[in-house]
Amino acid sequence: MRRANVICGTALLAAAVACQGKPSSNVSTTGTSGRSVVVYSSADKEFAQLIFRAYEQKTGVKVLALYDTEETKTAGLTARLLAEKNRPQADVFWSSDTGRAVALVDQGVAAPYVPREAASIPSRYKSADGLWTGFAARIRVFLYNTSKLAADDAPRSMLDMAKPRWKGTFAIANPHFGTTSFQMAALFVKWGDQMASGFLQSLKSNGAVLAAGNSDVKDRVADGRVAFGILDEDDAVVALREKKPVALIIPDQDGPDALGTMLMPNAALLIQGAPHAEEARRFIDFLTSAEAEQMLAASDAAQYPLHPGVKGPALLPPLDSLRIMDVDYADVARKLPAMDAAVKAAFGL
Amino acid sequence: MIAALPLALLLSLAAAPLFFLVARLSTAGIVIDAASLGPTLAFAISGAAIATILGGAAGVLAGTREYPFRGWLMGLSAVLIAAPPAFWWIGALRVPLPWGNVTGPATAAFVAGLALTPIVLLMIVAALGELPSNVYEAARVALPPATRIRIVLLPLVASPLAGAFLLTMILLLGESELPFLFGFRTVMTDVVTTFSQTFDVERTVPLIVPLLLTILVLGVAAGRPLMRTVLTASRGAHGIIRTPATLTLSLCAAAPIALLLLAFAGYAGAAMHSLFVWRSAASVKLSIALVSILEPVAVAWTALLLALACAYPARRSWALRVLLWAGLVIFCVPAPIYAMGWLRMGQLAGGIAIPGVVAHASRAVGLAALGFAVGYARVPASLEDAARLVPVSPARRAFQFVLPLMVPSLAASAALIAALAYADRDVASLTLSPGASRLTLDFYLASANAPSATIGMLAATLLVGAAAAVTLAAAGPVLLWWRRG
Numbered sequence: 019m020r021r022a023n024v025i026c027g028t029a030l031l032a033a034a035v036a037c038q039g040k041p042s043s044n045v046s047t048t049g050t051s052g053r054s055v056v057v058y059s060s061a062d063k064e065f066a067q068l069i070f071r072a073y074e075q076k077t078g079v080k081v082l083a084l085y086d087t088e089e090t091k092t093a094g095l096t097a098r099l100l101a102e103k104n105r106p107q108a109d110v111f112w113s114s115d116t117g118r119a120v121a122l123v124d125q126g127v128a129a130p131y132v133p134r135e136a137a138s139i140p141s142r143y144k145s146a147d148g149l150w151t152g153f154a155a156r157i158r159v160f161l162y163n164t165s166k167l168a169a170d171d172a173p174r175s176m177l178d179m180a181k182p183r184w185k186g187t188f189a190i191a192n193p194h195f196g197t198t199s200f201q202m203a204a205l206f207v208k209w210g211d212q213m214a215s216g217f218l219q220s221l222k223s224n225g226a227v228l229a230a231g232n233s234d235v236k237d238r239v240a241d242g243r244v245a246f247g248i249l250d251e252d253d254a255v256v257a258l259r260e261k262k263p264v265a266l267i268i269p270d271q272d273g274p275d276a277l278g279t280m281l282m283p284n285a286a287l288l289i290q291g292a293p294h295a296e297e298a299r300r301f302i303d304f305l306t307s308a309e310a311e312q313m314l315a316a317s318d319a320a321q322y323p324l325h326p327g328v329k330g331p332a333l334l335p336p337l338d339s340l341r342i343m344d345v346d347y348a349d350v351a352r353k354l355p356a357m358d359a360a361v362k363a364a365f366g367l
Numbered sequence: 368m369i370a371a372l373p374l375a376l377l378l379s380l381a382a383a384p385l386f387f388l389v390a391r392l393s394t395a396g397i398v399i400d401a402a403s404l405g406p407t408l409a410f411a412i413s414g415a416a417i418a419t420i421l422g423g424a425a426g427v428l429a430g431t432r433e434y435p436f437r438g439w440l441m442g443l444s445a446v447l448i449a450a451p452p453a454f455w456w457i458g459a460l461r462v463p464l465p466w467g468n469v470t471g472p473a474t475a476a477f478v479a480g481l482a483l484t485p486i487v488l489l490m491i492v493a494a495l496g497e498l499p500s501n502v503y504e505a506a507r508v509a510l511p512p513a514t515r516i517r518i519v520l521l522p523l524v525a526s527p528l529a530g531a532f533l534l535t536m537i538l539l540l541g542e543s544e545l546p547f548l549f550g551f552r553t554v555m556t557d558v559v560t561t562f563s564q565t566f567d568v569e570r571t572v573p574l575i576v577p578l579l580l581t582i583l584v585l586g587v588a589a590g591r592p593l594m595r596t597v598l599t600a601s602r603g604a605h606g607i608i609r610t611p612a613t614l615t616l617s618l619c620a621a622a623p624i625a626l627l628l629l630a631f632a633g634y635a636g637a638a639m640h641s642l643f644v645w646r647s648a649a650s651v652k653l654s655i656a657l658v659s660i661l662e663p664v665a666v667a668w669t670a671l672l673l674a675l676a677c678a679y680p681a682r683r684s685w686a687l688r689v690l691l692w693a694g695l696v697i698f699c700v701p702a703p704i705y706a707m708g709w710l711r712m713g714q715l716a717g718g719i720a721i722p723g724v725v726a727h728a729s730r731a732v733g734l735a736a737l738g739f740a741v742g743y744a745r746v747p748a749s750l751e752d753a754a755r756l757v758p759v760s761p762a763r764r765a766f767q768f769v770l771p772l773m774v775p776s777l778a779a780s781a782a783l784i785a786a787l788a789y790a791d792r793d794v795a796s797l798t799l800s801p802g803a804s805r806l807t808l809d810f811y812l813a814s815a816n817a818p819s820a821t822i823g824m825l826a827a828t829l830l831v832g833a834a835a836a837v838t839l840a841a842a843g844p845v846l847l848w849w850r851r852g
Contacts, residue, residue: 063809063812082800084799084803086796094793105718192547227468227470230544230548238468243467259818362552
């Protein structure tokens with residue numbers, strides 16, 4: 019009898035706790051104001067929470083967040099947004115990946131909204147019709163191991179990765195995903211399919227070590243398994259903060275014809291048919307504001323503000339001193355399938 | 368035939384989201400793409416072979432020999448199932464050893480095989496526990512060890528070995544993370560890649576079709592002999608009597624947990640890496656840890672109870688074999704597909720929310736029904752006939768006399784279901800309500816950018832949680848029926 023009681027008790031507890039995850043079409047958890055906004059976020063949780071907490075403190079509106087990251091394979095949140103397209107649960111999608119945000123816009127998930135401070139965000143970082151608005155960007159950098167390379171010997175350009183000198187000594191994240199795919203697709207836009215495909219082939223023949231993601235690239239460089247790698251600046255900052263034997267270089271900055279490094283803004287989307295549309299608009303106003311960008315720049319996220327006059331991240335050079343690759347993000351997003359096919363051909367992935 | 372109706376209905380309900388998704392897919396213009404099928408099969412077969420060899424050897428040792436901490440070592444090794452193989456490999460890489468830049472399907476298959484070893488081990492131990500002891504004792508007297516293993520033991524465990532091989536192979540056919548990590552292409556990497564570029568489910572269909580056909584062919588080829596051997600296995604025994612093992616054999620039995628220990632050392636090292644330890648401890652929320660542990664337990668018990676309630680009446684029906692085969696095929700489909708189907712069905716039905724437990728249980732009922740069949744096949748027919756003479760209701764008879772004899776199989780099924788549900792993060796991201804989370808999802812999110820100490824702390828919690836979930840799930844049948852009656 020006692021055994022049965024134990025079982026029943028645990029079963030009831032398990033059922034009760036398991037139902038804790040039950041989604042609801044009418045979210046009842048609200049903030050002190052009795053209001054809430056549902057945000058799906060593919061931004062890193064640690065950084066996104068900074069913004070959510072600040073918004074809750076400022077407005078009393080509860081942010082109900084659901085996290086995911088498209089950068090490393092799972093596409094659960096995106097699949098969910100599409101599945102919920104006709105009866106949305108989310109109000110806002112905060113995408114850390116501009117390309118995927120544009121692709122989602124093409125699927126009709128977003129509704130137009132021009133945020134309050136959007137006027138001061140350069141037009142290349144937002145859609146003209148307000149379907150997505152960019153904010154707080156990251157750049158691509160080289161991270162090198164200082165015990166393996168001296169600063170003067172480190173590579174300076176993406177094209178260096180195709181040179182025999184660096185054969186088998188560098189890592190890149192899987193080019194099918196995340197910011198690496200976005201950077202490669204940008205090369206397809208800039209150089210054309212033939213040259214960009216040739217570059218991918220040369221990376222393969224030059225022994226590029228394929229890592230699972232940008233943080234894996236960081237770990238391989240920090241451990242000395244490779245001499246250098248290309249990754250996002252926030253991953254590089256993590257290694258610097260942890261006092262690993264590494265340093266970073268911003269690629270393609272030298273000379274008048276330099277390609278420039280890739281800049282990738284986060285993107286805010288108002289979901290078409292959002293259950294709390296008014297709260298969603300207010301939240302997007304905050305998310306894309308100079309105030310939120312300042313917080314992200316000052317935090318460990320070390321992201322570049324797009325609003326002019328906002329102080330950038332401490333460990334990195336100012337944005338206006340950098341040469342940025344000049345591409346249209348919608349064009350880059352639409353190049354993703356062509357780039358994907360070229361990656362398959364080059365790497366057999 | 369009527370007796371099999373409840374199980375047929377249960378399996379149909381479980382497969383409802385699959386029927387729904389298939390019905391919604393447009394078949395026009397689909398050109399099948401089987402380019403990745405070759406490497407996928409090579410990876411899955413070699414991984415399953417490694418798991419079967421290592422797990423089979425460890426299972427035979429654990430089932431026939433007595434050595435220190437035998438039970439603990441088996442329990443620990445089961446924890447390996449409760450996280451994806453990539454989790455263990457990434458943890459092991461954190462140990463400062465000369466790893467180099469290991470790539471390629473061969474190493475990936477080895478890692479996958481090692482991580483799935485406990486599935487084989489558990490199945491072999493469960494099978495050995497139900498073998499007639501007199502047969503093996505006679506062989507012990509008459510034959511030298513090598514001959515005894517070859518001509519007596521191996522034939523006796525052939526069916527669980529075949530089942531374990533099939534099961535691990537099916538699990539590896541759906542694996543995408545290790546191929547990404549080791550830089551090669553499989554059907555699942557193609558599916559994930561295509562979806563992440565296009566967000567179009569229909570464009571993944573040409574890739575999935577060859578894999579599904581392969582699984583069906585495998586099911587047809589292996590299912591029938593497997594069911595025949597499973598359902599007609601020897602009945603009535605107290606298992607092989609275990610004899611003391613030498614120190615070398617004892618160490619060999621502990622080998623499967625080498626990967627676990629290495630990964631634990633790697634993550635623990637990361638957690639202790641800096642003065643962030645206390646800050647990172649705060650990143651683990653007790654409520655999330657509790658839910659993450661108890662949800663898989665709820666899945667395991669729900670699936671097991673449903674399967675028992677529906678399969679027990681059909682235990683002597685000819686239709687049981689067909690339904691078990693259907694259950695096996697249902698189990699072959701990855702849980703996120705069920706989540707997607709339930710999600711869409713809920714949306715169409717007016718926005719009804721479906722909890723993740725339902726998606727996991729949909730997939731798991733097939734496995735639970737198989738667990739029941741394996742256990743029931745070893746219940747002595749004479750005992751069940753004798754039990755019929757006792758004037759109690761059929762339900763009470765089952766509860767008091769029959770089910771207690773199937774505890775090892777039921778406990779192993781519950782542990783396996785809980786481990787697989789615990790390791791999931793895709794169903795969580797599809798079905799969780801905003802504001803909720805799970806340990807695996809938190810770990811995955813943290814590994815993108817959090818300090819090493821936070822990642823290490825979350826990984827250590829994940830490991831402890833895995834042990835707790837597996838133990839609790841297996842404890843259900845054990846507490847309920849152990850030595851009852």
